[in-house]
Amino acid sequence: MSTKNKHIPCLITIFGATGDLSHRKLFPSLFHLFQQNNLDEHIAIIGIGRRDLTNDEFRQQVASSIQHHVGNTDLLDEFMTHVYYHRHDVNDEASYQSLLTFSNELDKQYQLQGNRLFYLAMAPQFFGIISDFLKTSGLTNTHGFKRLVIEKPFGSDLKSAESLNKQIRRSFKEEEIYRIDHYLGKDMVQNIEVLRFANAMFEPLWNNKYISNIQVTSSELLGVEDRGGYYESSGALKDMVQNHMLQMVALLAMEAPISLKSEDIRAEKVKVLKSLRKLEPEEVKQNFVRGQYGEGYIDNKPVKAYRDEDRVANDSNTPTFVSGKLMIDNFRWAGVPFYIRTGKRMKSKTIQVVVEFKEVPMNLYYESDKLLDSNLLVINIQPNEGISLHLNAKKSIQGIETEPVQLSYAMSAQDKMNTVDAYENLLFDCLKGDATNFTHWEELKSTWKFVDIIQEEWTLNDPVFPNYESGTNGPLESDLLLSRDGNHWWDDIQ
DSSP states (O other), rough: OOOOOOOOOOOEETTTTSSIIIIIIIIIHHHHHHTTSSSSSSEEEEEESSSOOOHHHHHHHHHHHHHOOOOOOTTHHHHEEEEEEEEOTTTTTHHHHHHHHHHHHHHHHTTTOOOEEEOOOGEEEEEEEHHHHHHTTTTTTTSSEEEOOOOOOOOSSOOOOOHHHHTTTSOOOOGGEEEEEGGGGGHHHHHHHHHHHSSSTTGGGGGGTTEEEEEEEEEESSOOTOOOOOEEETIIIIIIIIIIHHHHHHHHHHHOOOSEEEEEEEHHHHHHHHBBBOOOOHHHHHHHEEEEEEEETTTTTTHHHHGTTTTTTTTTTSSEEEEEEEESSSSTTTOEEEEEEEESBBOOEEEEEEEEEEOOOOOOOOOOOOOOOEEEEEEEEEESSSSEEEEEOOOSSSOOOOEEEEEEOOOOHHHTOOEEEEHHHHHHHHTTTTOOEEEEEHHHHHHHHHHHHHHHHHHHHHOOOEEEEEEEESSSHHHHHTTTTTTOOTTTTO
């Protein structure tokens, strides 16, 4: 995390401050930034909620969340003096006037120079109305910067996303809107760019001449837990593919930007997303697989099927698993499949990229019944951050038999202790005005266009669910998707 431009004065207003995200991620991340001396005394945080709480009660709740999620709590008491609670009804225009008065008071008290960051940790149906009232109340009329941070989902399809974007743009410019994708805040995801563009051994090989295929997997052991209501309206396609998975593909496939400025990096990502081959409705079935978990075993304990979860319909067709084959129609990637896979209740908790290189033109070391092992670059994002390179080497016996060897870099325990949470990275980027790791409207528009075609086709055809057992790597059709191209998923590789 870059610590240039530390100590930016700012009033941070969190809508939905009593919710799970705020307590689990936002407050611990802000505290850690304060603890690391990236924030100083010129900071104030207003937590917005509907509950009737006093400042002291709210501070107690926040302090206990921080103690639960952060090991070292030095400076906690000092940090808490910067945290305030404001009872507020987001639908009531009059509520925003009292918020304005309170914000102006804190601005003077902490010398915040009129800088304001609004974080909407709420259900998406409130995004538009809050941004409208922020403007009409005068909260955005400030002599410092104003920035709006929004959680996903941003719309439920292209049409709703366009409508929401239009509404928010009435109050905030595009460069003031920060659409959070927490995957882009992960250190190893940000490392993809560095690996590609800072290493002479990879950069020349990063194209269709040398790469056979690229696989991106994000699998979870957990089921839908208590998010059944939300998940029923979303599913894996909208919850994971439209944002996280396609963003990772864009990072892996983009051209080198002309600089590291956010607008230059985003411009290259947009080019990739616009180059994604649009599927015809009849091609969806050949290129995308959906699944839903049934009963099974996780860590030797029985778990129930998705349809038996709380707030889930007993005949639900919501996918909890998606895998797909993407083609990028540009000069660099023509003919190289990008395989993506994401699902709940799978065999392991993993976020991983596997780059499989093509075979050498002539294998001098072959045996008639044996092929050389593939050269692989494996980027492990979770749980064990690191990189490994899989190569062929000579066996330490007579003759010239080969065996695969693995060269690995794993982030050490010491490094991990200092590893920042993705939200900490992203919150600090918001304060600095660095939008590199946030989703631009043009990226969002391209991903929705791509996903809408798949969703429309799936809506027309009922699947046979459940079609994979909990604790496995998904449905059989997902393996067939790759085997038709002569490839296979690199499961359990490190």
